Amino acid sequence: MTLLGVHALSAFYGDFQALFGISLEVAEGETVAVIGANGAGKSTFLRALAGAVPVPRDAVVFDGRPVGGHPAHALVDLGIVLVPEGRKIFPSLSVEENLLVGAYRGRRGPWTLDRVYRLFPVLGERRTQPGTNLSGGEQQMLAIGRGLMANPRLLLVDEISLGLAPLVVQHLYRTLEAVKAEGTTLLVVEQDVSRVLAVAQRVYCFRKGSVSLHDVPARLTREQIAAAYFGA
């Protein structure tokens, strides 16, 4: 069953058009990846889905309902939650308080403080410290944990690997498997192509704000991806 349907989505930053008629579908329980070069519109796309960029109403359909242009908090109520690029941890809040802000809307589901601490024990050990005292990898865990606290049906994850060591990235992707096991649908934006091909069931490649390639990872060759990334 289709959970998220995006239909000919265009989005603008002021006069600048960032997305040109993106169409994409994500089934319930599926993990879908969006890859592409810097400036291809990947982050804008996720922010548009999360309600941070204005889009037409019918361009985004979630669980059969048009939700484009809904305010971000209304989308969180429906279960669309973004783990933003650059982690965006609240510096005035402790680790635990950052997680609790994720639970602000009070959506019910499997994720609680205890569950998140079991997934990321280091967060539990450092729960009283300011969130920004953590290392980059730990902050990324906190950002993911904060997103999970909202009990998402669709978790949008923007560039987990940004600025992190390969081992840390590997660990973070393993935890995403645990998130998947809860039945959460994942839409992951990533620059690290090989990493994402291993976890995603389907891949979309963006170039200059449009979809340049769409397939299952097994059918994709390096040459195809390179062409979709950089243009032939």
Added chain:
Amino acid sequence: MAWLDTIVQGILLGGLYALFATGLSLIFGVMRLVNLAHGDFSILAAFIAVVAVQVLDLNPLLALILVVPVMAVLGYGLQRLVLNRLLGRGILPAVLVTFGLSIVIQNGLLETFSADSRRLNPGGIETASLPLGGGLAVGWFPLLTFAVAVLLLVGLQLLIGRTALGRAFRAASDDGGTAALMGIDNGRLYGLAMALSLAIVAVAGIFLGIRTTFTFSSGPDRLLFAFEAVIIGGLGSLWGTLVGGVILGVAQTTGARLSPGWGVLAGHLVFLAVLLLRPAGLFSKPRRLDS
């Protein structure tokens, strides 16, 4: 002894200044909005209390029960209907609009209540005093004002430090965009912050009206003292605001003791000295709202 008395009076006056300053500081902390009508709202609250006292034959201290919610609702509505539209475009639009509001409130009060000065009469407490021995005495009313200021600051500190709403205030203060992505409805949150701000300044306005006479144009002076208290204490620090208010109060009573005309001037000079020596204020903790 007379000097000790002067300093005690100054400290207690500082409590009142802290009441004026807290709401201003809260609003700036949560949404980076400078409310130039803050002082006028306190005077508006005092005039509403005048009406409540006349019509319902209430003690002005009891009128708080009525005036505080009225001002809170006014603050919520004002924020949602007007001020929220100005956010995210820099500091200037809100400065201009609240400056305009200040003029509107003053002229509205002038039209409605004339230019006569008023005073709220709580029936004796404002002149009663507590002898401390050695010829020293403190007024019950300044003592009550100071106690209410401290209690409100403690309450606000608990609200900001321990509750979900307080966490949301701090998160929005750090990064409103990300707070919205986490499900915080910023428009509503800012409305609640303004409601809280005007509720506190309503208390300040009524205490001011019992302490001294006021007119339709008393607001801007209050705003100035509130700004000074906030800047002396350091932006974003609640207890700093109280200390800032106390320093300003002591400076004013000390100056006035030297020469009756020097009170306000001495306050300004201390403010300028702090601005020169510690521009960030005495207790500023950047990016923290709760300490």
